[in-house]
Amino acid sequence: MKLTARVQQVTPSMTLAIDTKAKAMKREGIDVISFSVGEPDFDTPPHIRAAAEAALEQGKTRYGAAAGEPRLREVIAQKLQRDNGLCYGADNVLVTNGGKHSLFNLMLALIEPGDEVIIPAPYWVSYPEMVKLAGGTPVIVSTTLETGYKITPEQLQQAITPNTKLFVFNSPSNPTGMVYTPDEVKALASVIVERDIWVVADEIYEKLLYDGAQHLSMGAVSPEAYDRTIVSSGFAKTYAMTGWRVGFLAGPVDLIKAAITIQGHSTSNVCTFAQYGAIAAYEQSQDCVQQMLAAFAERRQVILDYLNAIPGFTCPKPEGAFYVFPNIAQLGISSLEFCDKLLETQQVAAVPGIAFGANDCIRFSYATDVDSIRRGMDRLTQFVRSL
Numbered sequence: 001m002k003l004t005a006r007v008q009q010v011t012p013s014m015t016l017a018i019d020t021k022a023k024a025m026k027r028e029g030i031d032v033i034s035f036s037v038g039e040p041d042f043d044t045p046p047h048i049r050a051a052a053e054a055a056l057e058q059g060k061t062r063y064g065a066a067a068g069e070p071r072l073r074e075v076i077a078q079k080l081q082r083d084n085g086l087c088y089g090a091d092n093v094l095v096t097n098g099g100k101h102s103l104f105n106l107m108l109a110l111i112e113p114g115d116e117v118i119i120p121a122p123y124w125v126s127y128p129e130m131v132k133l134a135g136g137t138p139v140i141v142s143t144t145l146e147t148g149y150k151i152t153p154e155q156l157q158q159a160i161t162p163n164t165k166l167f168v169f170n171s172p173s174n175p176t177g178m179v180y181t182p183d184e185v186k187a188l189a190s191v192i193v194e195r196d197i198w199v200v201a202d203e204i205y206e207k208l209l210y211d212g213a214q215h216l217s218m219g220a221v222s223p224e225a226y227d228r229t230i231v232s233s234g235f236a237k238t239y240a241m242t243g244w245r246v247g248f249l250a251g252p253v254d255l256i257k258a259a260i261t262i263q264g265h266s267t268s269n270v271c272t273f274a275q276y277g278a279i280a281a282y283e284q285s286q287d288c289v290q291q292m293l294a295a296f297a298e299r300r301q302v303i304l305d306y307l308n309a310i311p312g313f314t315c316p317k318p319e320g321a322f323y324v325f326p327n328i329a330q331l332g333i334s335s336l337e338f339c340d341k342l343l344e345t346q347q348v349a350a351v352p353g354i355a356f357g358a359n360d361c362i363r364f365s366y367a368t369d370v371d372s373i374r375r376g377m378d379r380l381t382q383f384v385r386s387l
């Protein structure tokens with residue numbers, strides 16, 4: 001079969017591959033401890049499920065507007081005003097099948113052959129592949145342990161060419177868990193404004209912050225930054241709604257209209273009753289978020305204590321999301337070999353940094369219970385001793 005050049009240049013998701021292997025081992029009855037999954041282990045809070053069930057009962061089971069249920073678009077716009085200081089109305093919002101789909105719609109609407117998209121590494125696995133699928137060129141800028149894996153304004157300046165169309169900015173970050181301080185966001189915004197490029201702020205982890213870390217939305221820095229910012233986010237990580245597939249894109253009306261057209265010819269509306277769960281998530285009490293955050297905070301401390309005690313591991317303290325990203329350069333083993341052997345000999349699953357463009361690192365997700373974290377970290381410690 002002759003497949004397109006478009007699809008042949010795309011790498012399958014390595015995070016999904018490891019997860020598949022770990023799940024297959026579990027099915028064989030092997031006691032696998034997994035740090036590889038990028039999703040909360042909690043159930044969706046009951047009031048959100050109840051809202052979707054009520055919507056089902058009320059017959060919200062038909063096609064809806066491609067752009068999303070009008071009420072949800074409004075509620076998202078209100079949230080962006082209230083929480084993020086971004087002046088958007090319902091027209092500025094498109095409801096998508098998750099944050100991944102919102103980024104994909106954006107790439108199709110904004111990027112074409114010849115366009116360069118700047119992506120700091122370590123990056124979320126899908127960014128470069130989406131740019132390639134849209135026909136654009138990903139420009140990867142490697143960051144270092146010394147800057148906490150954050151791109152500096154100088155690095156951004158240097159990566160910009162006349163072909164640069166977009167900068168992909170993700171804070172808190174998957175895979176590093178690092179959070180850009182408000183000052184760092186402002187410094188990057190100045191470069192964006194001065195060089196007049198677009199930025200997409202992937203803010204899907206904005207509520208998962210520790211140690212008093214603060215989230216500043218790129219578009220809230222100044223009116224000039226607002227004009228060049230597009231927001232991508234969703235409900236999956238904050239409200240344990242990964243399987244619901246509800247996210248959104250927010251930005252200038254022209255861009256949103258273009259993305260609605262694309263969505264109208266590809267997926268049409270997001271599952272109608274799922275959108276009513278999302279309305280409840282934003283409109284009702286946020287206590288559930290605080291509860292999950294408290295659990296994540298405890299687990300984060302447990303896993304950090306273990307990792308910091310392992311010789312050869314250098315682990316910057318993450319201030320957001322639910323990942324830690326230790327550097328293993330001192331051990332002299334590639335991330336892929338490390339993870340393969342760890343899974344085979346100790347039945348512990350983690351994701352090699354090479355999947356995120358950082359071959360010196362390993363990603364551990366602590367979206368799992370404390371007991372599993374302890375058992376898994378004991379096995380990891382033994383494994384590193386055996387190297």
Ligand SMILES: *Cc1c(COP(=O)(O)O)cnc(C)c1O
Pocket residue numbers: 038097098099100101124170173174202204233234235236237242246247
């Ligand atoms: C999980 C994730 C998303 C999107 O997830 P959806 O399930 O599609 O909403 C987007 N960006 C990053 C960095 C993520 O980790």
